[in-house]
Amino acid sequence: MLYRQRLAWGALALLLAATVGVAQEPIRPDPVRSGRDFQAPETRAMQDDDGANPGMLWVARGRALWDEAVGAARRSCASCHGRADETMRGVAAQYPRVDPSSGRLLNLELRIQQCRGERQDAPVPRFESDELLALTAYVAHQSRGMPVAVSVDGAARPFFDAGRAAYFQRIGQLNLACTHCHDANWGRMLRGDRLSQGHGNAYPAYRLDWQAVGSLQRRLRFCNTGVRAEPHPFGAAEYVALELYLAWRAKGLTVESPAVRR
Amino acid sequence: MAQALVKIQAQAKRGEAVEVRALIQHPMETGFRRDDMGKPIARDIIREFVCTYAGEEVLRAELQPAIAANPFLVFHVLATESGEVAFRWTDDKGVVQSESARLTVS
Numbered sequence: 001m002l003y004r005q006r007l008a009w010g011a012l013a014l015l016l017a018a019t020v021g022v023a024q025e026p027i028r029p030d031p032v033r034s035g036r037d038f039q040a041p042e043t044r045a046m047q048d049d050d051g052a053n054p055g056m057l058w059v060a061r062g063r064a065l066w067d068e069a070v071g072a073a074r075r076s077c078a079s080c081h082g083r084a085d086e087t088m089r090g091v092a093a094q095y096p097r098v099d100p101s102s103g104r105l106l107n108l109e110l111r112i113q114q115c116r117g118e119r120q121d122a123p124v125p126r127f128e129s130d131e132l133l134a135l136t137a138y139v140a141h142q143s144r145g146m147p148v149a150v151s152v153d154g155a156a157r158p159f160f161d162a163g164r165a166a167y168f169q170r171i172g173q174l175n176l177a178c179t180h181c182h183d184a185n186w187g188r189m190l191r192g193d194r195l196s197q198g199h200g201n202a203y204p205a206y207r208l209d210w211q212a213v214g215s216l217q218r219r220l221r222f223c224n225t226g227v228r229a230e231p232h233p234f235g236a237a238e239y240v241a242l243e244l245y246l247a248w249r250a251k252g253l254t255v256e257s258p259a260v261r262r
Numbered sequence: 263m264a265q266a267l268v269k270i271q272a273q274a275k276r277g278e279a280v281e282v283r284a285l286i287q288h289p290m291e292t293g294f295r296r297d298d299m300g301k302p303i304a305r306d307i308i309r310e311f312v313c314t315y316a317g318e319e320v321l322r323a324e325l326q327p328a329i330a331a332n333p334f335l336v337f338h339v340l341a342t343e344s345g346e347v348a349f350r351w352t353d354d355k356g357v358v359q360s361e362s363a364r365l366t367v368s
Contacts, residue, residue: 051269054332057287060265211289211331 027183032252035196038187039262043208047260055137055206055258058130058213062138065131071122077135080119084142092140093148093255096244098155105159105240108136109215113235127234133213137204140257147254148201150247163245166238172229178242193262199250200243202259213258216243266361268349273366274341280365282313284335284349292327306354311335315365316345341367 036044046052066084069076081087096107099114106114109127112135117124125132152160167178181190182198189195203216210218217239221231232238269283286308293305305327313321320339339347348362 051267051283052285052334054285054287054334056267057265057285057332060267208330 027179028249028251029183029186029197032199032250033186033197034253034256035199035202035261036256036259038194038196039260043260043262047256053206053258053260055204055213055260058134058137058204058206059141059258061130061134062136062141065135066138070116071120073119073121075120077115077120084138088139088142090143090146090149092143092257093146094150096159096240096247097151098159100155103155105156105237105244107216107240107243108139109217110235110240112136112139128215128218133204133215136215137213137258140204140255143255144257145254147252148247148250150244152244152248156244159241159244160248162238163241163243166242167245167249172224172227174227176227178223198246199253200246201250201253202256202261204257205259205261207261209262216246266349266359268361268363270347270363270365272364273368276341276343276367278341279338280341281336281338282347284311284313284361285332286311286335286351287332288353290325290327290329290331290333294327304354308333308351308353311349311351313337313339314346314348314350315339316343341365343367 036047039047046054050056063084066077069079077084092108095111096105098104099106099111104110109132112132113124116122125135150156170177170180178198181195186195186197200216200219203219204213205219206213207219215234217234217236220239220242221234224231265287267283267285269285271280274280288308289306290308291303291306293303293307295303297303307327307329308325311321311323311325312319321337323335325333344366345364346362347365348360350358350360352358
């Protein structure tokens with residue numbers, strides 16, 4: 001009897017371990033589908049036509065800013081990087097990545113801020129400012145159609161692990177983690193919206209809701225307030241790490257920036 | 263940060279209907295909203311949009327507060343002669359902006 005009881009407890013413990021193991025094991029939605037697939041046909045058409053995609057207004061502005069000399073150094077982006085359509089091709093697909101000099105994980109916005117502040121000796125553009133969004137959209141646009149390809153090994157590993165932990169962490173008054181919507185329930189309705197798989201390959205994207213281009217972090221903050229959690233400030237390490245996990249999770253998708261979302 | 267993207271084919275045959283598209287960056291603030299302090303936000307919309315083709319007015323549009331930010335206007339002009347297709351729009355703040363494209367008719 002005692003033996004049997006022990007056996008039962010043992011089996012239960014094994015089962016629990018397996019369940020916890022599955023929850024922590026990185027899972028990816030299958031098949032991986034871009035957020036584009038969850039949009040209305042009109043929104044998809046708007047994204048596909050550069051003449052109708054309002055995000056292209058930010059890209060055009062970014063193109064002008066790229067060649068504009070700024071700061072005490074009177075240096076433009078082009079002074080160092082040359083033609084963006086050559087040097088920036090595929091770059092956005094590799095972000096967030098670890099900055100070798102500081103050891104910090106940087107997303108595209110933080111990398112542009114670093115350039116502005118340290119190399120161009122210019123005022124650092126604020127998060128979600130038109131200048132930063134335009135430059136980010138312009139650089140990201142150069143990678144459009146290229147597969148998302150971030151490195152999660154070596155120096156990036158601790159950030160990746162932190163991002164993954166954040167993805168599975170229940171937060172807010174609604175006590176939900178990212179995974180509960182975007183792995184377990186994608187494709188189903190949440191009030192008037194269809195839940196996407198939560199990939200970041202669209203960003204910076206034009207959201208009809210915002211009537212403007214916004215960053216992935218703006219979207220993440222919106223997710224946070226949606227589950228009634230306190231959002232982190234823009235540029236927080238927690239968000240950048242989460243962005244890295246999301247990019248790894250979006251493997252198989254291509255960069256769509258500037259995409260159009262509802 | 264005012265920008266506009268204008269699209270029109272560069273060449274057309276005489277008598278052909280040519281599609282003209284203008285995507286204008288503008289907040290189109292309705293005037294019905296209030297800010298965080300409860301103060302009304304002043305209306306700022308594009309009041310008037312005019313398109314001229316070879317010096318002749320071909321379209322005049324009066325925009326309304328219900329039109330979304332970054333309005334997208336699509337219309338057709340009949341290709342008659344080579345010339346400039348010019349756009350001019352004025353907003354509530356009195357800012358006048360313009361953009362143009364060249365259409366060659368054969």
